[in-house]
Amino acid sequence: MRPLTDGTELLVGRDGELSRLVAWIRDVAEGRGRAVLVDGEPGIGKSALVRAGCAAATRADCQVFWGAGDELGQALPLLPLLDALRITPAARDPRRGAISELLHGGAVAGKGADLAAAAAEQLLALVDELCQDGPAVLVVDDLQWADRTTVAVWSRLARSVRQLPLLLIGVLRPVPRRDDLRSLFRNVGPGERLRLGRLAEPAVSELVAALAGGPPGAELERLADGAAGNPLYLTELLDALTRGSCLDVDDQGVVQLSGGATPDSLPEAIADRLGFLPEEVRTVLRAAALLGDGFSVADLVTVTGTSLTGLLPALDEARAAGVLVAAGDDLAFRHPLIHRALYDEMPTAVRIAWHQAAAWALAEASAPVERVARQLLPMVSTTDSREPVPAWAVRWLLDVASPLIGQAPAVAVALLRRAVRDAPPGDAATDVLTCRLANAYYRVGNIAQAERIACRGLEHVSDPDVLVDLYTTVVQCRGATGRSAESLDALNAAANRPGLQARHRARLLVLIARTHRDLDEVDTAGEVATAALAELGQAEDRWATGWALHVLSLVAMMRGEWTAALPLFERAMANARGDPALTDLTLLLHINQSVTFGALDRYPDALAAAERARELADRTGSVVRLTQAQSALGQLLLGAGRWDDALAEVDVLPDDQKDPGVVCCDHGVAAIIHFHRGEAAAARWHLAGAAPYSERTGNWVVESLVRARSLAFEHAGAPERALAVLTAVLAGGDAGEDLLGDAARLAATLGDTRTGAEIEARVRAIAAESTVPHRRALGLYCRGLLERDATTLLRAADGYRDAGRPLSRAKALEAAAIAFAEARAEDRGSARAAFTHALDLYTELGAHWDVARLRALFRAFGIRRGPTVKHRQSTHGWDSLTPTEGRIAALVVEGLSNPQIAARLYLSPRTVGTHVSHILTKLDVHSRIDIAREAARHQSASG
Incomplete structure (x- = not known):
């Protein structure tokens, strides 16, 4: 863990960067979150800059949390965040305790559960809860060494900072730059990245003067030029010169070199610092280096077998020498390069033996699994x-x-x-x-x-x-x-x-x-x-x-x-x-x-069962089952006509966390909704997103994707190709009920009575013995289409009403209206009534493509009466919010967090987060506080 100092560190030449950082801290103190990346070469002053910003955040009454990646511990998940958020086996508050118990194997989790994924979900909820206590700054230093799960959590937090009073800061070097690290830069805007370069000449002279105690002479300036503007090198260089009594102040107060050996590189300067320490102190520091950049004093006591009283003199001397610094309740090396120098100076065989001894001591002390494993890893990762x-x-x-x-x-x-x-x-x-x-x-x-x-x-x-x-x-x-x-x-x-x-x-x-x-x-x-x-x-x-x-x-x-x-x-x-x-x-x-x-x-x-599955999958870390539960919810909400909620569910999890079949199903659900709403570009984006995965589903027919592909041809004015998509699947024996209904409708539209009769026969067999409302309705629907019997189609519409399937009901009413309109003139009143009811249903669903299509169709019949329900036209502003979004916005105004809203509305926190993100976009605002302001403005405007 990197240290947070109480005072202000020597920070020279970074006024512009610090001003930007302090401005972002002011924003988060006012409730506006942001994600920031600070990058630059080792020793360039990234951590010093962020620590100075964190000192300002503390003065602004922000909570500050700081963790760091560690090259030796990057195989183990979430360690930087566990460190930052103070997750320990002794954690007392419920959320931290649950995370600790989960990772240490004590929680209820079945075989195959992904404990790291479950802990990640709990960590996200913990951050949400902490932000409810007040604005927060969360720093992950040395992000280039963090494990992939930590990087994924950082990325998810970066996508949700607009919903939280959270300043999320990632500090990293240019290399190594893994793919997941590169993707982080897509989650922050170009104006939210601080790239620290080498100090310019005036700043170098200022820093050298501050470190040396006076303006540098010409030889000292030339020597400082060799540090290439790297603040850490300059600091170590000046400290080495001071320790070696290589500096004198002349009569004019100028600091001059007085001879003696000078370090030629940063590693040599660090080695010089360590060389001044007694051997017993270096022995303790080598043991500490086994534990990482930051370490628990209790663990150091365990691995050395020395009492705390016996260790204190060595630790105090190391702190006085600038090797160790306080890091909350623990200690840390002042810079990772100092830790690396101590670690690398041990011969490999000796280092492995020390790691094994440390692992045994920690295991005997019943230390958490990951701490023991971390000590055993060097043994198995050494190929020879x-x-x-x-x-x-x-x-x-x-x-x-x-x-x-x-x-x-x-x-x-x-x-x-x-x-x-x-x-x-x-x-x-x-x-x-x-x-x-x-x-x-x-x-x-x-x-x-x-x-x-x-x-x-x-x-x-x-x-x-x-x-x-x-x-x-x-x-x-x-x-x-x-x-x-x-x-x-x-x-x-x-x-x-x-x-x-x-x-x-x-x-x-x-x-x-x-x-x-x-x-x-x-x-x-x-x-x-x-x-x-x-x-x-x-x-x-x-x-x-x-x-x-x-x-x-x-x-x-x-x-x-x-x-x-x-x-x-x-x-x-x-x-x-x-x-x-x-x-x-x-x-x-x-x-x-x-x-x-x-x-x-x-x-x-059905919805209650899917919610139970989702909650249990979230709690136990079963990502595969979570995606399946989420997908089942999306399909149910599509059928029930809760399309906005369905879109929120299918958008919650990224494709790379899903089984290929689930990806195809979710994209299919979203594409169906977007096509019906007349949002063809969005629908085709989902079809394209499903394409790479559909080849990996084998013989499994993803019904929602087939329906979406058929709708794409309908949108393009090619009903015969739309029907061909459906009949190709049905010929293989996959008689999905929605596929059969759409195929019967298209066959009737095209006058393909042979196909219509074949489908009606299949549906009749399905519906014959069934008491399920939508199956009986499907039988009536297909028979009504084949026979062009408006009365039978109205009975089908009633069946779909009983089944709770509004889109199918609207299609049946539309078919009945057409049958009435094509019949005798005296049936115009019945046609108008069915037409109006269908329009009302399409309007309530937001199915604008169907509304426009049906109006055009009935103008051809001379029926021009408009719908009786006014549909939502707005795409931005308060009036564009869906009913679910409106309820969530009201709870945001009340000050509830996403987990609290989720509990109130029986949704998952991630689903709530998706809805809040949609609300922010529709209202064109940047924070939850802005939602409250917009709500007050809307209420005032509406009287």
């Missing part, structure tokens, strides 16, 4: 090291592998790979380590290596629990690469092995059932899942029971037996309740339950 992993470290890994995989899977891979390499083959501990290593490789996305290791482990494993875990990894790997069928022979052979207990055989049968389900072998999947439950009999195995019921629920859904699926969800969720190992299953059940409720037109229940 043949030293085996110590026995104590193997035992430690066996205990902490699961939380370590969840928190830092890449670190887990490095440590487990070396442990497996050194472990004796055939040993029970080796089998467990191999199993964990395969899981870790799967978690980092190296599917091929995960499968190879799992298959190698299966050759000699004897423990049935490990056997099932390895087969689970193999099934996951082959399923992810479209090779599910390859697992069946081995799984069947394993399930028939003699001597297996019932629960192990049941678990293997569940894997077989899931594989058949993946292969769309629905009947076989159901039979094997039933056999798994029968195998258990009276034996209790919550994993096997829960997943078998899950497969049976999927089988019911795939058969269209939606009502039969509901009790299966309930049984499976009751079985999984309270078991952390079944968290992922619980998430799947909630998501599929929401889909099932939607299919049964039970929208309130």
Whole structure:
């Protein structure tokens, strides 16, 4: 952690940069947030400048939080932010405590949970809460060494600073410049970047005079020129000259060189500083260097085995020498280059031995997993090291592998790979380590290596629990690469092995059932899942029971037996309740339950189930399930006519966090809405966004994307091509109900009675035995279109009303109006009524393209009566806000934070953040305070 000093540091030649920084601090003190990047070469004064700004922020009553990346710790996630926001195992407030518990493996999180992602979400919520306490400045120094999760959180905060009284500052060097670091510059404007160059000549002379105690003579000025305007080099150079008594002041007060050796480089100047320290102090500092740029004194006590009283003299001398500085309750090296010099002066073999000893001491003291792992990493990252992993470290890994995989899977891979390499083959501990290593490789996305290791482990494993875990990894790997069928022979052979207990055989049968389900072998999947439950009999195995019921629920859904699926969800969720190992299953059940409720037109229940899934996925860090829950919500809101809310949901998470099918589904939902609203450019942008992902969905038909592609041709005036898109999919047997309805409508428009009749026959079979309102309505709709029967179409509209599907209802009313208009003249009144009702519905949805299209159509029939509902025309200003945005804006005015608004409206904080961002854009304002001002102005203007 970089230090925050109480006084003002010597800062020369940076008046312009400091003035800009102080102006931004004034803005944040008034509630206007901003994201800023400060970059420049090492030693150029970036941290000194920002510390001076933070001193001004403290005087302005801003909260200040400071953390830093560390080259030695960049493999472990979120350390800079945990440091800055004071997240420790002893954290007492609820939010910090939850984050600490999550990362240290104590929270409820199922196998496969991404603990770092979950902690990141909690950190974002913590920042929001802290900003409610007052304006805040959050600095991440040495951002170039931060892990990717920290950089991602910084980037998300940068996109939301307009909603918070937060000045977010990133400090980084020009190199290394990873792709994720480059992307940060797209999140800040060119006017919000401070690039510090080398000091100009007048500033160099001023700094040298301040450091030397008087104006420099000609020789000292020439020597200072060699520092190339780098303030750190100048500081170290002058300190070295002072320590060596190389400076004299002449009669005119000019500082002159008086001989002696002078450092030729910054590293040599730093080495000179360290060379003046006694060896016992340097020994303590080497131990501190193992812990990073900043370190806990308690950890230093642990790794040195020395009492605090025994360490104090060395620490005090190091502070007096300008090597260490206070950093809150801890200590830090005055500059990372000083830390690096101490670290690099140790021979590699000695350094690794010290790291191992430090790791053992920290493990014995029950230090957090990431601190022990950080000390073990240098051993496994040294390619020429043949030293085996110590026995104590193997035992430690066996205990902490699961939380370590969840928190830092890449670190887990490095440590487990070396442990497996050194472990004796055939040993029970080796089998467990191999199993964990395969899981870790799967978690980092190296599917091929995960499968190879799992298959190698299966050759000699004897423990049935490990056997099932390895087969689970193999099934996951082959399923992810479209090779599910390859697992069946081995799984069947394993399930028939003699001597297996019932629960192990049941678990293997569940894997077989899931594989058949993946292969769309629905009947076989159901039979094997039933056999798994029968195998258990009276034996209790919550994993096997829960997943078998899950497969049976999927089988019911795939058969269209939606009502039969509901009790299966309930049984499976009751079985999984309270078991952390079944968290992922619980998430799947909630998501599929929401889909099932939607299919049964039970929208309130569907939305509630999806919300429960989203909240649980957020809390446990399951990013995959979170994106699926978010996508399910988007689809439900599309069907329910809550289009603004649907757009907010599909925009919440970036595409790179989603499964390809989810990306396509979300872009399809958004494109459908934008096409109906007449926003063709936005719709086509979403179609283009889906294109790279649609090739990776295999045979899975993403219905929303197909509908959107068909609508694109309708917009282009090519209904025959629009119909061809739908019939091509339907010919493959994918009879999506919305696809069938649109295909029937287009066939009727084109006069294609053969296609219309084929679709009507398929729909009649679907609707025949169904009591679900929208299915019965679909049957009436397709029959009414085929027969051009307005009365049947009005009955279809009534069915869609009962189902809560306004767009489908509007289409049915439109078709009825056309049928009336094309019939006898005396039906003009009925045509006008149906026409007006359809327009009202399209208007309420904001479907301006449909409104314009329908008006033009009915002008041709001589029916000119306009809609009875006034639709929203504004795209900017208070009147442009949607109902949800209006409610959220009112709560912003009340002073509620995004998490508080989310709790009030049963939304996720991220969804609220998306809505607030839309509000800021529509009102053309820059902060939540501006929203309050705009609200007051609007209220005053409206009386």
